Amino acid sequence: MAAAAAVPGPGGLRVGCIGAGKMARGVLGGLIQSGKVPVQNITVSAPSDHNLQHFRDRGCNTTHSNISVLYQCDVILLATKPHVIPQVLVEVTSAVTADHVIVSMAAGVSLHTLEKLVPSGARLLRMCPNLPCVIQEGSVVFSRGSCAGQEEADMLRDLLSECGVCEEVPEPYIDIHTGISGSGVAYVYLFAEALVDGAVKMGMPSAVATRIAAQTLLGAGKMILETGEHPAKLRSDVCTPGGTTIHALHELEKGGLRATVINAVEAATTRARELDKR
Ligand SMILES: NC(=O)c1ccc[n+]([C@@H]2O[C@H](COP(=O)([O-])OP(=O)(O)OC[C@H]3O[C@@H](n4cnc5c(N)ncnc54)[C@H](OP(=O)(O)O)[C@@H]3O)[C@@H](O)[C@H]2O)c1
Incomplete structure (x- = not known):
């Protein structure tokens, strides 16, 4: 050439x-x-x-x-x-x-x-x-x-x-990007769907709940980017002692949300690495 x-x-x-x-x-x-x-x-x-x-x-x-x-x-x-x-x-x-x-x-x-x-x-x-x-x-x-x-x-x-x-x-991060972001979009949709289902269970119409859930995800993501804070800091800022959020977070921890998401990122990244080796 x-x-x-x-x-x-x-x-x-x-x-x-x-x-x-x-x-x-x-x-x-x-x-x-x-x-x-x-x-x-x-x-x-x-x-x-x-x-x-x-x-x-x-x-x-x-x-x-x-x-x-x-x-x-x-x-x-x-x-x-x-x-x-x-x-x-x-x-x-x-x-x-x-x-x-x-x-x-x-x-x-x-x-x-x-x-x-x-x-x-x-x-x-x-x-x-x-x-x-x-x-x-x-x-x-x-x-x-x-x-x-x-x-x-x-x-x-x-x-x-x-x-x-x-x-x-570096190229090895590309598979991790798949695990957190390429596939991650689907985890966020699943989470959004669960938020909407929770709201519907408590009596809110699905269309209203869907708009509110989407705006909540958008706003939360933008705050991470715009403040540069670690998500743990922003989460802790929302937790009033004895308030609603800490009660809800306790339920999420009991359900293993954090460990499950870590496992999901690991599973998708591992799968992407396997595909890379074919
Ligand atoms: N979707 C995602 O979220 C995502 C994320 C990261 C990376 N990617 C990567 O992006 C790439 C495209 O994904 P996609 O979701 O856009 O796929 P897609 O919607 O299925 O589009 C594939 C395109 O390739 C065309 N095509 C098939 N055979 C071809 C050939 N021999 N020569 C030229 N074009 C051909 C198809 O033609 P027709 O229009 O005629 O069907 C179609 O336009 C994939 O490699 C995927 O791994 C996707």
Whole structure:
């Protein structure tokens, strides 16, 4: 491969995405919203039309040919299901040049595996988003492959700036991000569902309870981020001696909530690590 040119500024970048499903919508949605890359510089590929139409409606280019995304774009996001990644990379490998920056968002596909599937010297990064990227409130972590430097990391952080919170981390943390955040979204929905059920049991209509539960989760999360306090400190601040909250927390402790959540994060992280080793 020829030596890579410098990464162009975001406005001049052409961004491609192989795969057009939920995560492609989330990540490209944030990018489109930011206006950092004009929609006519974005190309998305998928085998069928049913997800591509969403991107056509927003003015992006669409194609059924994965390799043409490589010909047309500088930054290539890989957004297919993990088991499809090897097939896609084999299909496009002849078009990969040193000017491309390839970013995989597939869960459980390590940089080591990805690097074996592209020509040596290719600039690769691996990222892990979560579902709220769809509303630009996501959590994204990423790691660099052996040929990606500070310039590529800065470019990716800039491209993802409207997706939510974005951090570069050592690659082993990506599986922990899956355990706490990728899968964590589902734990929070389960908790929200239980809050609503509790309120319904006590006589509140479900629709009112759902809005209140969601706002409670949103507000609590924002307070952690905005105060920078440890959650234990914020929790203790809500506990009036002999009051309602400490009585409720005692019930949660008796039910093993804290240990169960720790076990859940461990189980999801362990599963992600197993998938990484396949
Ligand atoms: N969802 C999450 O919360 C989450 C979190 C972290 C990471 N991820 C990762 O994000 C990736 C995408 O997940 P998703 O939830 O967005 O999946 P998805 O909604 O099922 O979308 C998959 C997309 O891949 C396309 N596709 C299938 N075979 C292809 C091929 N040979 N060439 C090109 N495109 C192909 C599909 O095409 P059609 O449109 O024709 O069906 C579809 O557009 C996965 O690797 C997942 O591990 C997801």
